[in-house]
Amino acid sequence: MKEPMVDTYEQLKWWRMSYIEQVKYDHMKLNEFHDELITKTVKVAIENVTSEWGPPPAHFAFFMMGSAGRFEQALWSDQDHGLVFFSTDGRERDYFLKLGKEISLALECVGYVRCDGLVMASSERWCKSLLAWKAQIQEWMEEESFETLRHLLTFFDSRVFIGNPSLLDELKEVIFLNLNEKPTLIQRFYDNVERRKKAIGVFGQLLVESYGPHKNVIHLKNTVLFPYVNSLRLLALQEKITAPETLVRFEQLPDEMTEIKMLSAVFARLLQFRLRFQEIEQSYETIHLLRVDKLTSNEKQELKGYIRSGARLYKLTKKHIDKGCGMK
Known part of the structure; x- marks a missing residue:
């Protein structure tokens, strides 16, 4: 440019x-x-x-x-x-x-x-x-x-x-x-970021804000993106990766972490997914608020896939951290 x-x-x-x-x-x-x-x-x-x-x-x-x-x-x-x-x-x-x-x-x-x-x-x-x-x-x-x-x-x-x-x-x-x-300090880092709001209910429904100015909304950044961002930050700390970009961190993980590295493509699609719904937003305060009632059935299913993959990544990350700290 x-x-x-x-x-x-x-x-x-x-x-x-x-x-x-x-x-x-x-x-x-x-x-x-x-x-x-x-x-x-x-x-x-x-x-x-x-x-x-x-x-x-x-x-x-x-x-x-x-x-x-x-x-x-x-x-x-x-x-x-x-x-x-x-x-x-x-x-x-x-x-x-x-x-x-x-x-x-x-x-x-x-x-x-x-x-x-x-x-x-x-x-x-x-x-x-x-x-x-x-x-x-x-x-x-x-x-x-x-x-x-x-x-x-x-x-x-x-x-x-x-x-x-x-x-x-x-x-x-x-x-x-x-x-x-x-090395066990990495577990304190995990505890610091693990707290997150549940996004899918027991019946497979998307859990949105039920009242207030943001009714029927999911905070896309905090709820959907951050499980990927937080996990790769923790793994970068443990693997001594200085690069801050989440996609680069995926790439620089050791080859034996195949199951985690495969989720890089999911995160790349998620970064594109969120841009579809930001055109009408005119401020930072609302840019990450996703109106679930405006999504098509296919878009809701796609969103659920990102959420489930993020939850899986958290579990894989915890397993890798525990192993690195000498725990089973």
Whole structure:
């Protein structure tokens, strides 16, 4: 795709609005567009900060997390990102926090809503020197609380968009070293993500919200996609796979994990399936809400197949994790 000649957030917003119509039904093309739009937006943010505060004072990496990190964004998406920079004394911290705030503003202007949980480079938790990041990751893993492990799992789905990818690889290596010393920690990760709402009833019916503003709705991302995303994240942690993309994680699993690897094709179809129903949605708040009463009989059966395969993947993942921890 040809990069637009733009130098303002407003121009980038209009480019998004005009071009996304051409790619909204193709998962790969849609996410390639998101990648290019985010990269261009962050470059303009860096130029704006440079014009006022001078160039970045140290080597750094800007990375995306969440669906952007996994190359799994829908038509609309929120922000999940961070900054890591090289520093020996932390003096560069104020500069990169300014940059993080400008990036958050820039992405919001272009159409990516701010993260409710403040998982953004504008927050001190997600904008740190390499040494401070290592200390924080170590602290998260030692505390082992639900919140700190959630932060860690969020971080692990990260991918560098601008800067040196080796900075991020070095941070992920801290996680792997901890897992080498304490392999049973992976079971705590599983407990952190295993909680999920049941989607199919005892009579084979789809379980939807029965009341409220989202009546007759299934949350497609949380209920249907996340069993695949969560499982492959856990397997990537156990197998020391740094790639954040779920499809790439499937591909990089050991050959002997055939039963799990075969579900990669199911997940790829699921990523395409969800795009069929997003055309009328105009906001991030509703993009993942699927109206079951609007589906055909065939579409309902297809959806049930994705749900059942996700549940099976969870069980296979648990079996592999237990085996890796020395349990039967």
